[in-house]
Amino acid sequence: xxxxxxxxxxxxxxxxxxxxxxxxxxxxxxxxxxxxxxxxxxxxxxxxxxxxxxxxxxxxxxxxxxxxxxxxxxxxxxxxxxxxxxxxxxxxxxxxxxxxxxxxxxxxxxxxxxxxxxxxxxxxxxxxxxxxxxxxxxxxxxxxxxxxxxxxxxxxxxxxxxxxxxxxxxxxxxxxxxxxxxxxxxxxxxxxxxxxxxxxxxxxxxxxxxxxxxxxxxxxxxxxxxxxxxxxxxxxxxxxxxxxxxxxxxxxxxxxxxxxxxxxxxxxxxxxxxxxxxxxxxxxxxxxxxxxxxxxxxxxxxxxxxxxxxxxxxxxxxxxxxxxxxxxxxxxxxxxxxxxxxxxxxxxxxxxxxxxxxxxxxxxxxxxxxxxxxxxxxxxxxxxxxxxxxxxxxxxxxxxxxxxxxxxxxxxxxxxxxxxxxxxxxxxxxxxxxxxxxxxxxxxxxxxxxxxxxxxxxxxxxxxxxxxxxxxxxxxxxxxxxxxxxxxxxxxxxxxxxxxxxxxxxxxxxxxxxxxxxxxxxxxxxxxxxxxxxxxxxxxxxxxxxxxxxxxxxxxxxxxxxxxxxxxxxxxxxxxxxxxxxxxxx
Numbered sequence: 001x002x003x004x005x006x007x008x009x010x011x012x013x014x015x016x017x018x019x020x021x022x023x024x025x026x027x028x029x030x031x032x033x034x035x036x037x038x039x040x041x042x043x044x045x046x047x048x049x050x051x052x053x054x055x056x057x058x059x060x061x062x063x064x065x066x067x068x069x070x071x072x073x074x075x076x077x078x079x080x081x082x083x084x085x086x087x088x089x090x091x092x093x094x095x096x097x098x099x100x101x102x103x104x105x106x107x108x109x110x111x112x113x114x115x116x117x118x119x120x121x122x123x124x125x126x127x128x129x130x131x132x133x134x135x136x137x138x139x140x141x142x143x144x145x146x147x148x149x150x151x152x153x154x155x156x157x158x159x160x161x162x163x164x165x166x167x168x169x170x171x172x173x174x175x176x177x178x179x180x181x182x183x184x185x186x187x188x189x190x191x192x193x194x195x196x197x198x199x200x201x202x203x204x205x206x207x208x209x210x211x212x213x214x215x216x217x218x219x220x221x222x223x224x225x226x227x228x229x230x231x232x233x234x235x236x237x238x239x240x241x242x243x244x245x246x247x248x249x250x251x252x253x254x255x256x257x258x259x260x261x262x263x264x265x266x267x268x269x270x271x272x273x274x275x276x277x278x279x280x281x282x283x284x285x286x287x288x289x290x291x292x293x294x295x296x297x298x299x300x301x302x303x304x305x306x307x308x309x310x311x312x313x314x315x316x317x318x319x320x321x322x323x324x325x326x327x328x329x330x331x332x333x334x335x336x337x338x339x340x341x342x343x344x345x346x347x348x349x350x351x352x353x354x355x356x357x358x359x360x361x362x363x364x365x366x367x368x369x370x371x372x373x374x375x376x377x378x379x380x381x382x383x384x385x386x387x388x389x390x391x392x393x394x395x396x397x398x399x400x401x402x403x404x405x406x407x408x409x410x411x412x413x414x415x416x417x418x419x420x421x422x423x424x425x426x427x428x429x430x431x432x433x434x435x436x437x438x439x440x441x442x443x444x445x446x447x448x449x450x451x452x453x454x455x456x457x458x459x460x461x462x463x464x465x466x467x468x469x470x471x472x473x474x475x476x477x478x479x480x481x482x483x484x485x486x487x488x489x490x491x492x493x494x495x496x497x498x499x500x501x502x503x504x505x506x507x508x509x510x511x512x513x514x515x516x517x518x519x520x521x522x523x524x525x526x527x528x529x530x531x532x533x534x535x536x537x538x539x540x541x542x543x544x545x546x547x548x549x550x551x552x553x554x555x556x557x558x559x560x561x562x563x564x565x566x567x568x569x570x571x572x573x574x575x576x577x578x579x580x581x582x583x584x585x586x
Contacts, residue, residue, distance in 0.1 A: 236514020476500025
């Protein structure tokens, strides 16, 4: 073999030590000349193991420990193919001329690869010997192109999860390092698309162009790179924007039992970002494909897919794909963050993410702790949610707002995963099953819901009109329960209960119908100041809709001023006059 002596000397320089054993892999019997070349480099005492492998086309492979020197024809064919693919056909030359030039310019070489050997395959988890230099979260590759992700670095072995089909992988197979940390290809054209955990389009459309590789796992921006959360992110939902405001850069948890409207809140928030210059990323983790398809159709109908990316990992997919999904979502968000954009990320839901991680961890033989979750499940979510932030103006001023969703069991917010995520986030919106079945939708429990950013993330008009609303609602819930035990109520208590009933009716809201903030302010002001007290409770919703239509027609400038965050005695006077005019008209 030509240049074998040179390749062996380069290989020895890469190793940095003199091995005791060298394995020669070839399709034919090793020639005496080759054996002589090996002994010239490694010494006469080196043990030479010969292996016949028909898949090695021409040349040979030399293995020492974790390293393989690949000087086979198939390896050089791959390099030549890559070179031809990169070549641009010059104007005026034929394709044949271009191919001839590329082949003539190509110089055969030998590749040095770090490899390991599969010891065990089980449920998509592989145990590998060797690969002593590989990194955590590094991507490994098999000869058939299948990828694996390193998650365990032990003294003598490496644990990895297969990203895709694993049934063709067997004990003894070689797996090589790529020296690349798990990343996703992103570009501006990803907006409006549905992709999987690896960033590949799964919506039936053509491939989109990409211009950056975003690492899935990275350190969150430090405190000095951030600025306070003071800009509101309007959800379009009255009970949230008034009582539990969300700011750009905040992490607000949505939790509750199954079928209580958690996803509905997130989707309405996405729809409400239309025209607000906010990019949205919806991450569906372990959801039914039919549910995701329905949500995408709703977003398209509302015109929201024009600024939304959907990362979908179906319930039927393997645990590694579910594990990667939220990190893919935040990596996409960080691409736009770097461009100074405001981004909203919804993780639906992190309960399924934690279960997928528990499955991987138990298969990797990590010690289980509380509820069989590994001890680092807290770190799993904290390093994800900490990446939500509002960057300082020096760093572009962009933001990532995170809305993680957690499913509770029978309203138990003291369970392991809910308490973990509550402690990581800046507040929570708790949806109560009893309220949901009583027709209060969104079924937000005001007492257990909180925003730790608070009024800092509210526009001035909303802060003024909603200041006493939360207290009034909390008192109403308590009085309502008390009133069921007593028929004889004093006038003040009765008045509070009646006002609370009307406030409850006003903050009810239909799904897929987010309301502009100016109209929210007007409706809350009207009910809070008794302008709806004369109506029957069941008529309040219709009365509110009439009132808002009346305002749109008779006082559009007032709504515009409120939208512009203006609030003073003159604005309040105009709003009061509009309420009185509406009552007079009726």
